[in-house]
Structure formats: C-alpha cells, structure tokens
Amino acid sequence: MTASESGRTSSSLDTFPRLLLHHAATRGDRPATREKYLGIWQTWNWSEVALEVRAIACGLAELGFKRGDNLALIGDNRPRLYWAMCAAQMLGGVPVPLYQDAVATEMAFVLTDGEIRFAIVEDQEQVDKLLEIKEQCPCLQHILYDDPRGMRHYTQTSLQGLDEVIAMGKVHDKNQPDFIPGEIAKGSPQDIAVMLYTSGTTGKPKGVCQTHETFIAAAQSGVGFDHLTDQEDILSYLPMAWVGDHLFSYAQALVAGFTINCPESGDTVMTDLREIGPTYYFAPPRVFENLLTTVMIRMEDAGALKRGMFHYFMAVAKRCGSDILDGKPGVSTADRLLYALGNVLVYGPLRNVLGMSRIRVAYTAGAAIGPDLFRFYRSIGVNLKQLYGSTETCAAVCLQPDREIKFDSVGKPAPGVEVRIADSGEVLVRGKLLLKEYYKRPDATAEAIDAEGWFHTGDAGFFDEDGHLKIIDRAKDVGKLADGAIFAPNYIENKLKFFPHIKEAVCFGHDRDMVCAFVNIDMGAVGNWAERRGLPYSGYTDLAGKKDVLDLVRECVEQVNVDLSHDAMVAETQIHRFLVLHKELDPDDDELTRTRKVRRGFISEKYGVLIDALYSGKTSQFIETQVKFEDGRTGKVAADLVICEVKTFPVMKKAA
Amino acid sequence: MSGRNIGEVILDLNNISLSFGGVKALTDISFNVREHEIRAIIGPNGAGKSSMLNVINGVYRPQHGEIILRGEHFANMNSYKAAKAGLARTFQNIALFKGMSVLDNIMTGRNLKMKANILQQAFWLGPAQREELEHRLKVEEIIDFLEIQHIRKIPVGRLPYGLQKRVDLARALAMEPQILLLDEPMAGMNVEEKQDMCRFILDVNDQFGTTVVLIEHDMGVVMDISDRVVVLDYGKKIGDGTPDEVRANPDVISAYLGASH
Incomplete structure (x- = not known):
C-alpha cells in the first residue's frame, strides 16, 4: 500500500x-x-x-x-x-x-x-x-x-x-x-x-x-x-x-481493534470465559450475580478447611480489598500482608475460576447493581466499574474513572457529554452520542429530545458532592408511601436479590401504608440447599411453598430490613409482608423484558389478587396462572401461597 | 446421501423364539427392518421388547430362528459381530462409565475403529496420535450434533438423567452405526427432554441416514416418529404396520386397554 x-x-x-x-x-x-x-x-x-x-x-x-x-x-x-x-x-x-x-x-x-x-x-x-x-x-x-x-x-x-x-x-x-x-x-x-x-x-x-x-x-x-x-x-x-x-x-x-471471542454455545460461557481469560469484560449485573451464586453454592459443598479459609479471607477482602485496589492510603500493613496471603490462597484461584485472571477493566450496566455484589468483585481484585447509558445514548453517558469508584454511583459524565438533572429529578443528557431518531416515530423522537437538544432518560437521579451521578430508579417507578416517605422499589429489590437464594423480587408500596414484596427463589441455590438438608421437592412450585424455604427467605428479608433501618432516607420502606411466587417470572409470560427487567405494571395487574391479599392481612391466597412453555404451548400452574410477616426494625441513627 | 429414501430390507428376523428355562420370552417372531426407516417395537411391560433387541445384537442367543443382516445369515450372533456389522445400541438402564468424562465415554464408542496397537497407544507414537486426533474430530462433531458441548469434561455420574441418556446416544453414534438400536430412549424424561430426544433421533435418521430400531412406551412419541411399528404382547407378535394400521388393530387395542370379556 x-x-x-x-x-x-x-x-x-x-x-x-x-x-x-x-x-x-x-x-x-x-x-x-x-x-x-x-x-x-x-x-x-x-x-x-x-x-x-x-x-x-x-x-x-x-x-x-x-x-x-x-x-x-x-x-x-x-x-x-x-x-x-x-x-x-x-x-x-x-x-x-x-x-x-x-x-x-x-x-x-x-x-x-x-x-x-x-x-x-x-x-x-x-x-x-x-x-x-x-x-x-x-x-x-x-x-x-x-x-x-x-x-x-x-x-x-x-x-x-x-x-x-x-x-x-x-x-x-x-x-x-x-x-x-x-x-x-x-x-x-x-x-x-x-x-x-x-x-x-x-x-x-x-x-x-x-x-x-x-x-x-x-x-x-x-x-x-x-x-x-x-x-x-x-x-x-x-x-x-x-x-x-x-x-x-x-x-x-x-x-480499537480488539479480538472478539464467540462462545461455543450459550451453556458453555463459563468454560469459554476461563479459556479465553478476557482482558476487558462487560456484563449486566445479573451475570455477575449468577457467577457469584455459582461460587457460593460450590463453596458450601467444599470441605471445612477450604470453607473456613474462604470465609476468613473474604472478610479480610471486604475490610481492605477495594481500598487496596483503589490505591487508597490508610490500609494497615497487617491488612496488606493478610490481603497478599489471601491473594495467593483465595482471590487468585477464585479469579481464575471466574475467568477473570487477566481482566484489566470490567464494566457492568443495564440495571442497578447491588452494592454488596459490586464490592465483592472489587474486593477480590477485579477492577469492576459501572457505567450508565441507554440504547438512545449508545450506553456511554457516565463512566467511573479508575480510583474514583463509589459503590452507589455510576461515575462522571464521559468526555463530551453534558448531563443535567431536571427539576423533576429526571436525568437529562446532551452530546454527540444521542440517537438520530426513533424509526418512523417523529412523535416519540420529539417527546424524548426537547427543543434544546436534551434527551430525557426517564431515570431519576442526582449528583453527589464529587460530581458523580447517582441513579435511584426509573423516574416513573419512584413513588411515595402513604405517609410521604420516598419509596424506590428497585433499591430494595436489589438488596433482596443479592442473597444467592433470591432470584427476583418485586416490591410494592406506592400510595400504600407499608411495603410488601413478591419473591422468586433461585432454583439452583435453593435446590442445592434443600438437597443438603434432605428436603424432598418435586419442582419449582413445590419447593417455593415449603415452610423451611419460606423461613430461609424470611431471614433474608429481615436482613434487608436491618440494612434499610440504618439509613434514615429509606428506613420507612422496610418490608412488612412478603410471599414467594409459585412460578418464576419469565419474559415468555411478559413479566420481564428480554433484558430481564421487571415489568411492574404488568405484574401488579396480573397478580392483583396476590397484592390485595398482602395488604388485606390474609395468611394465604390461592392462585392459578397460565404459563407459556418454551415451545409456545401453554399450561397452568396453581398453588396456595402462604403470606409471611416479617420483623421490622426501628430507625437506627448512624454517625456519619 | 439422501436420508429418508426408505430402501430395501436390511435386517430380517425369521421365526425367532427365545426361552429362559420354562419361560417363553419370545415365540416365533418374524419382522423386518428396511434401510433408513425408523422402526418401533412396542408392547406392554414384559412383552419381550428388550429381549428382542438383545437377540438382535447378540446378547441373547435364540433357540430358534435366524437373523439375516444385509443378506448375511447370522446363526449365532454375538456382541462383537453385531458391532462389526454396524449395529449400535443404547440401554434402558444407562450403561456408561460413571467416573469418566462425557468426552472419554463417547471416545470408547470409537474403540472398534482404532487401529493403532497397544505399544503405539502406550507411548503416544505418531500413528496413535494421528488416529486420536481423527477420532476426536468425529467425537466433537457428535458432541456438536447433540448439543452437549457444555458437559464435555464433566464426569457422567454427575449429570442429570436426561443428559446421561443423550451421552449414551452419543456413544452409540460414535460407532457410526448403520443400524441404531434404542432401548427406551425417552424413559423417565420430562416433556421438554422428550421433545429434544425426538428431534435428535429424527435428525440422526435424516442427516446420517441411520436406520433406527427403537423401543418406547410413550405412544405419542412412537406414533409421531416411526415409519412402521411392531407390537409384541407376552412374547408374541400381535401387530405390524404403519402407526395408523397399528392404532386400528383390534388385538393391539385389547392388549393395551384390556379386552372386554
């Protein structure tokens, strides 16, 4: 040439x-x-x-x-x-x-x-x-x-x-x-x-x-x-x-000229990830969640020595791991030594199992990630960061800069992107990365992009004192309890979903006097848990209805309530009552989107009976639901769902 | 090769009788299998279906009757001869090596085709190495065909039942058989697994032109996928023909639903 x-x-x-x-x-x-x-x-x-x-x-x-x-x-x-x-x-x-x-x-x-x-x-x-x-x-x-x-x-x-x-x-x-x-x-x-x-x-x-x-x-x-x-x-x-x-x-x-690697099939991603050892990795929170769940399940089956070592060093990592990754001062020499030892014994092998040994940067986006989940990956030395964006903004509005990682923010606006918060709390974006138009929908385009060129994201958020954007929820999902307290359902659901036993949760509370929740158990994790306890079950519906399982979920929910009670902003929105759904929420039944986001409106309509039961003080409710199988046929699932009460905790005033 | 052009009779069973001591398992049974077809053997419990398969591939030797495979008479068939002649089978109670990986299990299906001698194998000499690569390629094609890539390295004993069945099929396919004998390939499976298995059996038949003889309990499955059905009851043949003919056969109906006396 x-x-x-x-x-x-x-x-x-x-x-x-x-x-x-x-x-x-x-x-x-x-x-x-x-x-x-x-x-x-x-x-x-x-x-x-x-x-x-x-x-x-x-x-x-x-x-x-x-x-x-x-x-x-x-x-x-x-x-x-x-x-x-x-x-x-x-x-x-x-x-x-x-x-x-x-x-x-x-x-x-x-x-x-x-x-x-x-x-x-x-x-x-x-x-x-x-x-x-x-x-x-x-x-x-x-x-x-x-x-x-x-x-x-x-x-x-x-x-x-x-x-x-x-x-x-x-x-x-x-x-x-x-x-x-x-x-x-x-x-x-x-x-x-x-x-x-x-x-x-x-x-x-x-x-x-x-x-x-x-x-x-x-x-x-x-x-x-x-x-x-x-x-x-x-x-x-x-x-x-x-x-x-x-x-x-x-x-x-x-x-940039990366090499892209296509896995063998959808089921082999975990193995392929290990074999390739990507240097740059991107996944929605649910994938990180699934990875963690798999690890936790396997850890519970490990021998006592390995399990003890894992838990000890994970505690060390939780204490100082992300500070060391960020290069923050103030980590004691003893902790540094322990972390180095942990790196050899636990974190290194764990990263290897997860296929993350070579990762320089990993991103997550697509939904809010639970702070605990996020902290877990950073603490074992994976430089996981969050970014914020949408289809309309090429998924690149905000990025977290290295060493300025916060668990609850999505970072600073990317170079050349302007971000503003509207009076309503909605996040507005302007810059080169905006969509040209919605195909054949000038009405929708006009609605989304205003006269000054700001794109309305539909997300509610605010900037903190360091100029980091925090997204609380979808603007239309943020509601208020009957007594006026702010209710951000996603925030609570994410806390619930961090537990390996809980796969999906939907919280209700807008215009109500208390918060109640639907919970989906994670078939893999709970199934394994039940097996080790010799608890027989025939399928999802049966397992979800077991008393022991309900007790397990109740413990998780109570833990979330304790967490919520630490923060005055959200302490009012502790969960009072919950039930475990008889079927998994599924995109085929229109309950989730294809990217597995909860369709709130649809769910509250479809399961109206259950919501009424939650708020009317009943102790159980019968429900029959139509489900779509993968081949397109339909069937019915019916169950008597038990409604559980949960302990709530008084607001704890925390210094700082 | 065009898979679904059903051809000449490839396997002919004439007047087969088998008894264990005083128990007559099979009495004077004759039927044939044509090339490229899917042939089902059905019947109530204890009708002699599995015995029939065992006779075909030489596990049992019948007291009377003869097996004609591609024009060749086999008076005393045994497993080795059967395998050599291009017969492969899967088992009702999965007979895999539980401690070995899926890959290794399927590799055992290539055993008959391996030519390298024990010395070459032991020291991993040139011919053995080349041969292994060749066989591995074939096995990988089967793994891809049956969509079991994700369990390639997992010991068979740790797999759920439905997948073990699939591995069993994979091992049989590794022999590149001309006739595949399947003993209740869908027993104990849920609806979705059954659908998958049906699809795989049809695909094998279609893509490779493999003749399939299968025993199955699920009537829906049998009627859907087989070309011809033979019905046994108490070791006797009571029906033979297309699914529709068999469905209309009064003897079959009474065997299944009970006769009104």
Whole structure:
C-alpha cells in the first residue's frame, strides 16, 4: 500500500466499514474473531475477516440488497452475524439485530415495523420462527441461514444458506472488484449505522437509529477513557440486540481493534470465559450475580478447611480489598500482608475460576447493581466499574474513572457529554452520542429530545458532592408511601436479590401504608440447599411453598430490613409482608423484558389478587396462572401461597 | 446421501423364539427392518421388547430362528459381530462409565475403529496420535450434533438423567452405526427432554441416514416418529404396520386397554 493510500484511509476512519479496512491494512495478522467450534478455538485475522465481510456484502448485493435496506440479524453471537452487520453497512444498509430468544410474535412486530426485506438467522430454530410469521410480514423476502443443519427438506424459495450467498458473493466480487470500494466510498458518517430496538419496558419497542458518527464517538470516548488497545480480548456472549454488546463487541472492537471471542454455545460461557481469560469484560449485573451464586453454592459443598479459609479471607477482602485496589492510603500493613496471603490462597484461584485472571477493566450496566455484589468483585481484585447509558445514548453517558469508584454511583459524565438533572429529578443528557431518531416515530423522537437538544432518560437521579451521578430508579417507578416517605422499589429489590437464594423480587408500596414484596427463589441455590438438608421437592412450585424455604427467605428479608433501618432516607420502606411466587417470572409470560427487567405494571395487574391479599392481612391466597412453555404451548400452574410477616426494625441513627 | 429414501430390507428376523428355562420370552417372531426407516417395537411391560433387541445384537442367543443382516445369515450372533456389522445400541438402564468424562465415554464408542496397537497407544507414537486426533474430530462433531458441548469434561455420574441418556446416544453414534438400536430412549424424561430426544433421533435418521430400531412406551412419541411399528404382547407378535394400521388393530387395542370379556 502506498503512503498516500494509507494516509487517506487513516484520515477518514469515520464509518465502520472503513475502520474494518483500516485494521485489515494495518494489523492484518492480528486475530480479529475467534469462535470455539468442535472444541477448538478457530481464529480469523483482520485480513480474513475483511474478505469474509466483503463476500457477504457482495452476496447480499447479488440478492438485491440496496442502500437504505434494513437487514435483520437473529441468533446467538456467531462471527458471521457480526460480519453480516458490517457487510450491510458496506452497502449502505442498516443492520437490525433482534433478540434471539424472542417468540415469533414479538419478532413479527419488529420485522414489520422495521420494513425488513432481508434476514440473516443462525439456525433452523430461527428459520422456523420466521416462516411462522412470514404471512404477517409481507416485506420479508429473503431468509439466509448460517447453520445448514436440519435445513435439507425446506423447499421455500425465500430460504438460502449463507454459504451459498457467500460463494455467490465471491464470484460477484471477482467480476466487479470496484463495486465494494465504490459502495464504501459512498458511505457517510451521518448514515444510520445500526437500528437497535428498545427492550420495551414501557409499551411497544421502538427502533433507535444511531449513525456511524455517534457510535464511533461513543466507542472512542470509552476506549480513550480506559486506555484500551488492540491487545484486548473480549468474550462476546451478550445478546447482539443489546446496545451494550453492540458497543463492546462491535463498535469498540472496530474502533480499537480488539479480538472478539464467540462462545461455543450459550451453556458453555463459563468454560469459554476461563479459556479465553478476557482482558476487558462487560456484563449486566445479573451475570455477575449468577457467577457469584455459582461460587457460593460450590463453596458450601467444599470441605471445612477450604470453607473456613474462604470465609476468613473474604472478610479480610471486604475490610481492605477495594481500598487496596483503589490505591487508597490508610490500609494497615497487617491488612496488606493478610490481603497478599489471601491473594495467593483465595482471590487468585477464585479469579481464575471466574475467568477473570487477566481482566484489566470490567464494566457492568443495564440495571442497578447491588452494592454488596459490586464490592465483592472489587474486593477480590477485579477492577469492576459501572457505567450508565441507554440504547438512545449508545450506553456511554457516565463512566467511573479508575480510583474514583463509589459503590452507589455510576461515575462522571464521559468526555463530551453534558448531563443535567431536571427539576423533576429526571436525568437529562446532551452530546454527540444521542440517537438520530426513533424509526418512523417523529412523535416519540420529539417527546424524548426537547427543543434544546436534551434527551430525557426517564431515570431519576442526582449528583453527589464529587460530581458523580447517582441513579435511584426509573423516574416513573419512584413513588411515595402513604405517609410521604420516598419509596424506590428497585433499591430494595436489589438488596433482596443479592442473597444467592433470591432470584427476583418485586416490591410494592406506592400510595400504600407499608411495603410488601413478591419473591422468586433461585432454583439452583435453593435446590442445592434443600438437597443438603434432605428436603424432598418435586419442582419449582413445590419447593417455593415449603415452610423451611419460606423461613430461609424470611431471614433474608429481615436482613434487608436491618440494612434499610440504618439509613434514615429509606428506613420507612422496610418490608412488612412478603410471599414467594409459585412460578418464576419469565419474559415468555411478559413479566420481564428480554433484558430481564421487571415489568411492574404488568405484574401488579396480573397478580392483583396476590397484592390485595398482602395488604388485606390474609395468611394465604390461592392462585392459578397460565404459563407459556418454551415451545409456545401453554399450561397452568396453581398453588396456595402462604403470606409471611416479617420483623421490622426501628430507625437506627448512624454517625456519619 | 439422501436420508429418508426408505430402501430395501436390511435386517430380517425369521421365526425367532427365545426361552429362559420354562419361560417363553419370545415365540416365533418374524419382522423386518428396511434401510433408513425408523422402526418401533412396542408392547406392554414384559412383552419381550428388550429381549428382542438383545437377540438382535447378540446378547441373547435364540433357540430358534435366524437373523439375516444385509443378506448375511447370522446363526449365532454375538456382541462383537453385531458391532462389526454396524449395529449400535443404547440401554434402558444407562450403561456408561460413571467416573469418566462425557468426552472419554463417547471416545470408547470409537474403540472398534482404532487401529493403532497397544505399544503405539502406550507411548503416544505418531500413528496413535494421528488416529486420536481423527477420532476426536468425529467425537466433537457428535458432541456438536447433540448439543452437549457444555458437559464435555464433566464426569457422567454427575449429570442429570436426561443428559446421561443423550451421552449414551452419543456413544452409540460414535460407532457410526448403520443400524441404531434404542432401548427406551425417552424413559423417565420430562416433556421438554422428550421433545429434544425426538428431534435428535429424527435428525440422526435424516442427516446420517441411520436406520433406527427403537423401543418406547410413550405412544405419542412412537406414533409421531416411526415409519412402521411392531407390537409384541407376552412374547408374541400381535401387530405390524404403519402407526395408523397399528392404532386400528383390534388385538393391539385389547392388549393395551384390556379386552372386554
């Protein structure tokens, strides 16, 4: 490559396809993508990836994919789906990743709304879903599948294997070698790069349109902030439709030149994490929670010596671990020595088991993380930080700077981002990273972005004295008890969810005289606990109704009440009564969003009887609920739920 | 290979009778299996279904009758001959090595195909090494096919029952059999596990063209996936035909629902 050519490419790295070509030219031999297949990590370097992307792009063009078309991507994190994203962008099209576990009818909405003509899907399962709803989506013309397994007897003309399309593309590329460079040259940073659908905590999902410029800016600010380089290894295992995955596995990876690693399957993530040992890691709190739960379960099964050692050193870590990580002064020499010993005996091996030995920076976002959970990871030496953002803001509004970590804040505004708190307490954001628009929804766009360019996040928060943003809850969820005390349900639920035995909780209290809660037990943790006690059970519903289990949950709730009583702000919102639900809250039943956020409105409507029972002083309540199985059939679960009273504690005045 | 073109008769059983002392387990049973088909054997408890499978793969030797496999007569079949001839089976009570990992268990299914001698194996010499890689690749393909990557390294004894059944199937598949004998592959499974297993059996039949002979209790499953069904009762054949024919057969109905006398 001549000097003038390389000069041109580096000066115009303003769209993702151009970034890809830049990496292929400058670090062609570095691994770009890995995927574990047949038990072995297969690697593609940047040059190879660029060729693959180009072939997919040509193949799509051959099928009639044009500038302005939308391309749906449905499946687990597969290399070719990421490549297809870039291929669509090469042609001036817009990739639209969908949640792969969504049921067919949910997909129908997005496919129709997004006017999708082309879809690239992972396997037969997704093909079946699309064929099921094809009638409702008249636009959908081409369905391309990555994995040909089981597809031999499908005769639909709209179906094609991705392999064929790539082969077709290679021929096309040979015949018209100038086609792709021409298309890339036509791209502008103001073009829409990707359309991500909101999870729809409130109402129907909306397509958020982000341009190359905004996403590259957001990625650059994060990369610069944490000094990330092309040496980073990341594991791409989060849903591709989530803005967090798009930022980390796609935008930042293309900006900085990371290697992305795709796990073998959804079930092997833990093992794959260990094998890859990522240096940069991103996960929503629930993943960190699950990891911790697994560790705790295994610790309880360990021998007395190991268990004793674990608990002793975890206490040491809790006392001084995060201070040492932050480099704060004032940690005694004795503690430092103990921590060093603990590092050899416990924290190091533990980090290794968790696959976090090489981690330089880990982020969590997507929901508020329980302070205790957060502290746990930092105390064993994992530099876990929080960030704050949303689909509309490329998930990059606030970041926690190294050494300025607070357990209850989400950090400071990222470079180039303005954040303001409205009078109502709502967080407003302005800057380069804002969405261009909601797809075909000028009304919603106007509602979200005001005349001065501030985006209304819908989150309630405030700045503390150090300029750190604290998010309390969704603005619409924060309520008041009947006596006027502030009630932030998420805050209490997170405290509950920190217990390994509790998977999900929903608190009620707005306009009521006390707080009551629904609790979901964690089948894995409680099941294990019951087994060790020789407690027989037949399934979730049975286990959830056992008296011993209720007592276990009651202890957890009481502990939360003790915690709450320490803080005058929230002491009034201690939990008075609770019940353990007879079924797990599930996105398939619309109780959670696909990102597993609780849909409060829906739940309080669906389980109105139970809420009435909680507040009317009954001791038990019968309920029958319809549930959807994974294959789309429905069934019924019925149970008599016991309502438990919990001790509450007087407000403790704490110094400081 | 086109999987679902049901071909010629590949396995023919003629007048098989088997007794243990005075107990007649099987009496004069004849039926055949065509290439690439899914053939079910059903019947009430103690009808002789498992005995039938045991006769086919040479665990029991029948007193009368003959087995014709691809035109070849087997007067006294034994397990080794059966395996050599491309017959693989899974067991009703899982017979895996509990202490060994899933991977190692499936590798044992490749045993017959390993050519390296004991010295080469012991010292990990070139041929043994190359061979191991080859077999490992095949095994990994099966692991991928049956979607058990996440348990590859876990000792079988620690797995739930449904997964053990799947490993059992994986080991049988590792032999690359032409005929797969499945002894109640779905016993003791919940609805979802059964659906998975059905899908895998259909996939095996479809992708590899493997002929499947299976014993199953779940009528829904049998009627859904098999091409032809043979019905046994008290060691006698009382019905044979397509699922619809069998369902309409009065003898079968009375065996299952009890006759009105």
